[in-house]
Amino acid sequence: MPIDMTDPTTITGEMPIGARRVRGEAGCFRALDPATGAMLEPAFGCATEADVARACESAHAAFDAYRRTPPGIRATFLETIAANMLALGDVLIERACAETGLPRARIESERGRTVAQLRLFAARAREGDGIDARIDGALPERKPLPRVDIRMQRIPLGPVAVFGASNFPLAFSVAGGDTASALAAGCPVVVKAHAAHPGISELVGRAVQAAVLANGLPEGVFSLLFDDGFAAGAALVAHPAIKAVGFTGSRRGGVALMKIAAARAEPIPVYAEMSSVNPVFLLPAALAARGKALATGFVESLTLGVGQLCTNPGVVLAVAGVAFEQFKDTAAALLAARHAGVMLTPGIAAAYASGVERLHEHPAVRAAGRGEAEGAAAGSRAQAALYAVDADALLADASLGEEVFGPCSLLVACRDLAQMREVAERLEGQLTATLHFDAADHDAAQTLLPVLERKAGRIVGNGWPTGVEVCDAMVHGGPFPATSDGRSTSVGTAAIERFLRPVCYQNLPQRLLPDALHDANPLGLPRRVDGVPTQAPIK
């Protein structure tokens, strides 16, 4: 393999595929600075079908060796990726700002989160989290039939296709949560870069590639593909070597991938995080006691990242009355002072404008507030928007509850708490549901909670849904259409489990057993032995 003499901070337009850099020849594209409308150099070559196949076959070839690396090696590998990302320094930060229109402080904080995420997955990989080792010893004397020795561990599914998200160019992208959890599980990863930030993707992709090689891992553990259309992504999901898919994006995009995955000769799981309006319930005592503070918090959450967060509070419910009217007026006044923010891409800005228009034209919906219009005409900027509707209308027309991606929210006035519960019961699956309550609201909260548990992956008390902590207890998931698979999370360490499957070893001698299941417990794993959880070796 020729030594790569290119400065890791130089963006070349080439794709890291295995140990190589490959210029895609299926057309080319450039990134756009959404704040200025300027095209950014260089040009990126789109992956051909052969490039996709090469990445997938390389991942397949790497799989058996990579999945059998000791947990410590995988952990060090993840930590090397984190270090390599940090070593890119300002070059990465500046390119990320240019390709997304997001402010520097946000990008820096997202880099911090991405690095911390890699390190947390490294820590859990080192512990062997998810391996779930179980041993049921032989019972030669059992009647009527003896039992032979039976053991189980979870092994990785195989190469995983990851799609970079538009709205988190680092944390949900090339070395983001899906990649980190798949690599921690022992799966090679092939990333399809988001077309809006190929430069960030190349920089981070080469940081991962360098970490693969520096740790002596098989080159196919990681590859990156460019394409500004759908062909490479579709070919990737359809490739027989790919065994699971991670995606964060639109409902339409996620459903399209689900269809491709289901139509394969061997259908595979898709973890698509798609669409959520993240309902917020303002319970009566809380709303009466601190409506103004709630309105302030709401507008902060609504406009964070120009509303381009999957956990954006798109629906707010309360019992109709003076307190809710005051909340609306306060929120509207705060919103009026908000500048129109730069959206990630012209396409997202156009979809936002049409989503707002749809609400605006709806006969049952009342305009309740707008952000500053200044600059909103300039293609990629979004003027925040607040609308109001009665719960009766929402119950009559479920389309009012569909996501408008961006800083737009719908205030829903309910007749009473019973109607609020009825609306909750009619919600589609959500990433989050938020309750604001005082002590006097506890009974009302108790009534809503069982419904919200069925509808959402995360229930937030007296806070706002935006801001997703990376930790063991986080769930960033939820029933369809919040995700394609509500049995899992894409943030937090439980994400590792998405990429594992159980394998049972019956009556195998020690020499043929995997390390996790040796009597001596050489990996020091927590195991269930003859029904009892223990970390002790078997004597």
Add this chain to the structure above:
Amino acid sequence: MPIDMTDPTTITGEMPIGARRVRGEAGCFRALDPATGAMLEPAFGCATEADVARACESAHAAFDAYRRTPPGIRATFLETIAANMLALGDVLIERACAETGLPRARIESERGRTVAQLRLFAARAREGDGIDARIDGALPERKPLPRVDIRMQRIPLGPVAVFGASNFPLAFSVAGGDTASALAAGCPVVVKAHAAHPGISELVGRAVQAAVLANGLPEGVFSLLFDDGFAAGAALVAHPAIKAVGFTGSRRGGVALMKIAAARAEPIPVYAEMSSVNPVFLLPAALAARGKALATGFVESLTLGVGQLCTNPGVVLAVAGVAFEQFKDTAAALLAARHAGVMLTPGIAAAYASGVERLHEHPAVRAAGRGEAEGAAAGSRAQAALYAVDADALLADASLGEEVFGPCSLLVACRDLAQMREVAERLEGQLTATLHFDAADHDAAQTLLPVLERKAGRIVGNGWPTGVEVCDAMVHGGPFPATSDGRSTSVGTAAIERFLRPVCYQNLPQRLLPDALHDANPLGLPRRVDGVPTQAPIK
């Protein structure tokens, strides 16, 4: 609710739906004794769409209350079902023999397994297995941003549709593994009885119904539906209240359910256990040393239950040569003395005959042995069959590797170990893969094992795949088409996890948290607290 005065051992033809007994009015059917061809009384009424809806709505209505019952209550409920099944005594055994043609000893042993399975799931439910409680405490001083308290548990998915299997009228049926694991997880269950054994299904269904009522659980926790066609099952899977499906049966049936589930407004997971040829690899030293014993074991496994086991050894691979020829001759001689067995249904017998015919007519396949023909003409009986083929032909025509459900197996002669590995690499997903080896074969086994881990849910050493132990470490699953979802198992206690999803609780006061996540740990669960596994309460 009127008290049910009917003797629980009387078969009425009515469906237990919630607390009621309902006579279906969408046509009717009777069971058949496959050994005699005689129709059995009484007639069973098929479920109307309204019956299906009633069962599903009743399950939905029961869900919130049932899922919040303490683990001990659910455990007692499962134990009551086991006791009620045993209390049916000979009536159940005799009806099961009549409806399946299986011998009494087999049915008694299957009842024992089913009862033990219910009790094992009860034990794990009592421990709170699968709840996976995690707590990340608040970090108010953290910079740059504080962290609020974040907790997680797994909650049940919702009502589960279970389809009874033809080949295990007790263990994979009304109160079988899918039902037991779903109930243990906290999901209400609606069972579609297999049309071949409605009488067994009614008896067991009423045993479950009585256990629901005796334990004071909401009536919708369990319902049973009859239909000898596909309408009720299809309506069941399509019903919005149903949140997951458990199925054991044919590939065609499983794929049809996958399609219905994927086409719903809210797609839901399907756990279908479908199709597997369970390859057996006879490694050279073992084959040379004990070919005769291997042939004996093979014929026993092949003909067990008239070959109607999902783990039936349908393909046997070895390196071509004298030892494999002797194995074939020994197996053929043993097979020639095997009586034609009664198959479960005329439909299964017809499918078996046509599968054998397909092999017989294939130009590359050589007939290698047949069981006794006596009685084989009588519709429901199966004459065992052994065929031989070269690995080259199998590699050229993958259809030779498709399952023939029944006592038929294909001996595959490989050029060498490398070709044996090549065949393994080309296999579809399997429930099991079996290796016979001596110490001198360890290297060959080491070469095959990584491939088999990718292909199968269970790897058996020096044994036979038939016979699936119910324990913590068992995996009865595998990549498609062995199952629709290789991330799970349908036998063993890990089956509980199929029916759970994680929910996160952010910044909720103790009073609003579920018991599993209270500081005091009132359920005594193993939890991960601030990254560290512990059973201790939080002070």
